[in-house]
Amino acid sequence: MVVMNVVSQQSEITSQLKDDLSRVVDNSPADWILLHLAMGTMKMGGHRYGAFLDAATTAAKLAIYSTFIEQGENIRKTGFLYHVEPKRVKAIVKEIQDAIAEGQSLKALNDKEPFYLIALPFLWQERFPCGEHESRVRLQGLTPGERRSIEDSLPPGCPKARILDQVEFNELIEVLHELSQEELPESQQMPFSEALMLHIKFRLLHSGTVIQIDSPLVDIPLFALTTESYSPKEERERVFAMIDDVARYFSILQAWVRREEGVMRGVEVFDIDLGRRQEALDELDVLLRAWADKYHQDGGYPMLLQFAAGTREFD
């Protein structure tokens, strides 16, 4: 009985690879941010390649749109500034204005993860529930002992949900895709395809949300749900916390660029005795907490402090 679980080596980047990558991006900070973001959203978040490109395009379009407004709605000027045809500028502006008017959102990474991945555990348990004392296996032609044998091969902690065969699993994925498309405007809808289905299926298996069971008792592959929610893995949660932190940090620095009052930015560069490193970090934690406590006042002006300390890699 072989249980396939493809979660492995996910975050292992050999130092060779890392070096290669850093060489081709020339170590420019903006490119680093893009690279980290792509790695985070695609490798960890499970977003499609095309989805990331769309999101980047959307961001660039919004930059164009904001310039268009600032330049007194002058199509030609805006086009020159970004080397875009007036025709295209007009189309971009229309696209954004329509989205604003209809309250719809442009193609973006709007959910932290794609809907069809997050929603799967819920939909599975809703459509294929399994009573407390029922067997997860509903296949014909198996003895109760054989059913139990298959069930016992599941890893511990699996939710009570039926084990599906190939056809049922594929249908479930198709339903998920249709659901995720429902709320999108017509122009953004993507038809279901076999390539898409294989992608989604592979993602689910890769993340360990679903496992495939190839039992010698049955001649068809079976699929079992392993968790109540997609990606409970701590590493994934850390990735989201990271993206969140970076976005907020970016926001604060934007205010700093605009020279707003009450904004501060700082970098401390220093060398440390490795033996005292942990002590220093612990002290830093206490220090900052005490500082925030000292100045905290209920009902006051909302403030945020973000910090990160670690190895200095660049000089």
Next chain:
Amino acid sequence: MVVMNVVSQQSEITSQLKDDLSRVVDNSPADWILLHLAMGTMKMGGHRYGAFLDAATTAAKLAIYSTFIEQGENIRKTGFLYHVEPKRVKAIVKEIQDAIAEGQSLKALNDKEPFYLIALPFLWQERFPCGEHESRVRLQGLTPGERRSIEDSLPPGCPKARILDQVEFNELIEVLHELSQEELPESQQMPFSEALMLHIKFRLLHSGTVIQIDSPLVDIPLFALTTESYSPKEERERVFAMIDDVARYFSILQAWVRREEGVMRGVEVFDIDLGRRQEALDELDVLLRAWADKYHQDGGYPMLLQFAAGTREFD
């Protein structure tokens, strides 16, 4: 005598516009980062729309490539994970491996600003120098008084460089473009075009690096260099500092995601009496400097602390 200077409203985003933008991106953190990045590199940095898209594509390609390596160089698996055709995966892998092998860099925002913008002041002064006691104006058919009158209309602090006519200015831009293409591999080269020239010219005027002089003394437009280096504007420098900070902050958090030793990340949320805000920030500055000093040890392990504090906009 009209002096055109289009630097204005550059960073003024009406709150209405800001609201609209935040609505269409759904406030997802990853999208925020992309948006800030696009604004920073395009609006401030002067990068082309297509250049930003190329850079984002490159980042996504590198993410694919790193997965390709991690998955044992399996094209199909990699393709499924990101919903990319095997054919395309193969092409992407080849493109990156070629770049690594030949030491060339992929399309990226590799310089902080486009070469043709940064290099202009240097090339201008090199090709059209102007002696200390020579007139910047070399046009025929003008009296010394008229030449001085035109020169006097320049803003103070202009470098000693000749004032050019339309043709000379256009040629200078073309030379700049050719220079910027020289070091690129053949496949990335972009032919010079009128659209590109207009874009570059507009950018130079928009940033104030060059000003156009429409003098009634001559019937053709003249162009004058105003600074020794592109974008000495402090705001621009702040934007680069911001991008730099964010990239390093991102790097530290990546180490935190990998659970490396000696990495710490923190967020402090609190409310403050506005009257004590500056006092608090000043204290924070002193506090962190003292902390870094306390643990600093020459020749020790390289450490970095980054922090930013400001208004809390999201909850």
Next chain:
DNA sequence: CTCAGCGGGAGGTCCCCTCAC
């Protein structure tokens, strides 16, 4: 089952041109 090739369509980035206000 994996890997390889071929075909096509849609849409985007680039380029240039003309014509009316």
Next chain:
DNA sequence: GTGAGGGGACCTCCCGCTGAG
């Protein structure tokens, strides 16, 4: 100078198909 329209080139992202090992 600006808007609005035409054209064409090329690439990339999507889909589907067939055949060799």
